[in-house]
Amino acid sequence: MAPRSKTKTETPQGAGDEDAPMSDAPTSHQPTTEEVDESMADPDEDEAVPEAENEEDMLPEEVQRVRILPGSTEHAASFEFLEEGHTLGNALRFIINRNPDVELCAYAIPHPSEPKMNVRIQTFEGTTAIEALTKGLRDLQDICDVVTDKFVDARQEFASGVTA
Amino acid sequence: MDYGTTNPDEVIKHARIDKTPTVKISHSDALRCKFELKDTTMDFANTLRRVMLAEIPTIAIDLVQIEENSSVLADEFIAHRLGLIPLNAEGVKKLKSSRECDCDEYCDQCSVTLTLHAKCTGEENMQVVARDLVPAGDRLNDHIGTPVITDADGQGPLILKLRPGQEIKLTCIAKKGIAKEHAKWAPSAAIGYEYDPHNKFHHLDMWYEENPKKEWPPSDYATWEDPPDETQPFQFDAEPTTFYFNVETAGPLAPDAIATEAMEVMMMKLAGLVNELTAGEGGSGANGLESPGFGGGGGDGWQDGYTTPSGFGAGGGGNQSSWGGGGGVTPYGTTPYGGSGAPSW
Numbered sequence: 001m002a003p004r005s006k007t008k009t010e011t012p013q014g015a016g017d018e019d020a021p022m023s024d025a026p027t028s029h030q031p032t033t034e035e036v037d038e039s040m041a042d043p044d045e046d047e048a049v050p051e052a053e054n055e056e057d058m059l060p061e062e063v064q065r066v067r068i069l070p071g072s073t074e075h076a077a078s079f080e081f082l083e084e085g086h087t088l089g090n091a092l093r094f095i096i097n098r099n100p101d102v103e104l105c106a107y108a109i110p111h112p113s114e115p116k117m118n119v120r121i122q123t124f125e126g127t128t129a130i131e132a133l134t135k136g137l138r139d140l141q142d143i144c145d146v147v148t149d150k151f152v153d154a155r156q157e158f159a160s161g162v163t164a
Numbered sequence: 165m166d167y168g169t170t171n172p173d174e175v176i177k178h179a180r181i182d183k184t185p186t187v188k189i190s191h192s193d194a195l196r197c198k199f200e201l202k203d204t205t206m207d208f209a210n211t212l213r214r215v216m217l218a219e220i221p222t223i224a225i226d227l228v229q230i231e232e233n234s235s236v237l238a239d240e241f242i243a244h245r246l247g248l249i250p251l252n253a254e255g256v257k258k259l260k261s262s263r264e265c266d267c268d269e270y271c272d273q274c275s276v277t278l279t280l281h282a283k284c285t286g287e288e289n290m291q292v293v294a295r296d297l298v299p300a301g302d303r304l305n306d307h308i309g310t311p312v313i314t315d316a317d318g319q320g321p322l323i324l325k326l327r328p329g330q331e332i333k334l335t336c337i338a339k340k341g342i343a344k345e346h347a348k349w350a351p352s353a354a355i356g357y358e359y360d361p362h363n364k365f366h367h368l369d370m371w372y373e374e375n376p377k378k379e380w381p382p383s384d385y386a387t388w389e390d391p392p393d394e395t396q397p398f399q400f401d402a403e404p405t406t407f408y409f410n411v412e413t414a415g416p417l418a419p420d421a422i423a424t425e426a427m428e429v430m431m432m433k434l435a436g437l438v439n440e441l442t443a444g445e446g447g448s449g450a451n452g453l454e455s456p457g458f459g460g461g462g463g464d465g466w467q468d469g470y471t472t473p474s475g476f477g478a479g480g481g482g483n484q485s486s487w488g489g490g491g492g493v494t495p496y497g498t499t500p501y502g503g504s505g506a507p508s509w
Contacts, residue, residue, distance in 0.1 A: 065437065065440060066440050066441060081437070084433075087214040087215060087219065088211070088433065088434075090207045090211065091207045091211040095207075130441065134442060137438045138434075138438060140434055141435065141438065143185065143204070143208055144434065145431070146185055147187065147201070147208075147212070148424060148428070150186055150187040151189075151199070151420075151427070154186075154187040154189045155420050157189070158192055
């Protein structure tokens with residue numbers, strides 16, 4: 001019996017010559033991130049900045065955590081949340097769906113390796129998608145408020161029950 | 165009680181629940197807190213559970229500088245063990261996050277330093293335990309960063325053992341973090357989450373030999389709820405409204421503090437998002453959220469493209485998205501591969 005081996009034809013012919021050059025590679029769909037460190041590394045540029053502005057630069061840069069995805073309209077919008085997951089997504093979806101002016105609300109985490117959460121909101125004429133989202137967040141805040149109060153009350157009640 | 169601008173009745177109407185949520189604590193001690201959360205919905209209860217598990221800031225050893233290690237254990241093995249030692253997180257809110265601190269690597273404002281120096285000089289093997297970790301330098305208060313010791317001997321978790329002549333000398337830098345990043349920052353050892361002790365909603369399909377009622381012991385909470393009325397038909401659209409939590413601490417925070425902290429973390433998260441959403445209001449209709457594809461002809465394009473009842477049909481009338489191609493209505497409507505908008509599924 002002949003020993004098993006790879007057939008010779010599997011070897012690509014002149015593979016090195018036919019490799020696509022990097023410039024032909026499709027462009028990335030990831031948004032390009034601006035290099036923040038670049039200006040820091042340049043001493044001249046640092047000096048040129050007036051002091052008042054410089055102070056502002058010292059503050060940690062505010063990252064925009066919510067944005068509307070392209071293709072959204074007033075009554076039907078997709079929002080992208082950074083650094084959020086099922087913890088907020090599921091509760092937010094439920095609370096927004098309870099808004100009678102909302103036609104549809106759904107959320108998704110497009111890829112588990114990306115810290116992103118997308119929320120889709122479609123509303124009837126009465127409200128806009130942004131309003132519905134804000135209202136949903138406010139409603140959740142109110143529930144948190146109520147539960148915090150109730151928990152503190154319950155804790156006091158329990159503590160007084162133990163000491164009595 | 166005043167709950168701010170929104171009328172609580174309105175919230176409750178939305179939640180399809182007739183009453184305001186209530187909390188009842190049935191047991192509370194240094195180790196665990198059992199409470200019942202009533203008249204709320206499962207999504208909210210689950211959010212509370214998830215925040216308690218993974219999003220409450222605590223403090224744990226994050227950097228270890230080893231000067232001398234003649235023990236049998238490798239440096240990185242010891243570093244990992246040190247990271248998992250629970251440290252007291254009292255006042256951790258005032259501790260800065262190391263990433264947001266102005267210092268170069270770490271400082272007193274964003275870290276707690278602990279030192280460990282042990283040498284076995286006797287004839288017997290020696291145990292090095294968490295109590296041997298000595299906080300050094302200035303701390304925000306006298307408790308933060310101290311190893312949590314709950315055993316009767318006051319030793320704390322065993323870190324390693326030394327043979328006669330062996331020595332360990334190291335410095336640990338404990339930093340603030342959350343368990344979403346690494347489990348060593350978890351405030352809780354476990355969180356019990358239970359609802360529907362009688363399985364009225366049939367969310368569980370219990371395995372059984374002959375009779376599930378006989379073979380499955382009832383939950384402790386079975387007496388808290390009415391047993392199901394067998395004469396009534398199954399309520400297929402009923403939703404659970406009562407949840408039983410059992411928060412067990414790993415030591416860094418008191419169990420009831422974990423619950424209140426969780427609510428605070430949630431509030432901060434929501435407040436930040438509401439702020440961002442309303443920040444641009446009052447301007448010229450801009451709300452700071454708009455991405456390039458939003459606006460310009462979007463409204464009209466949407467109407468044109470809205471050809472299917474579900475609204476997820478042909479692309480949104482040619483809105484240009486950053487993914488190229490005629491933008492779809494949803495983020496999924498366009499793919500990097502399809503040149504001309506979404507397929508009409």
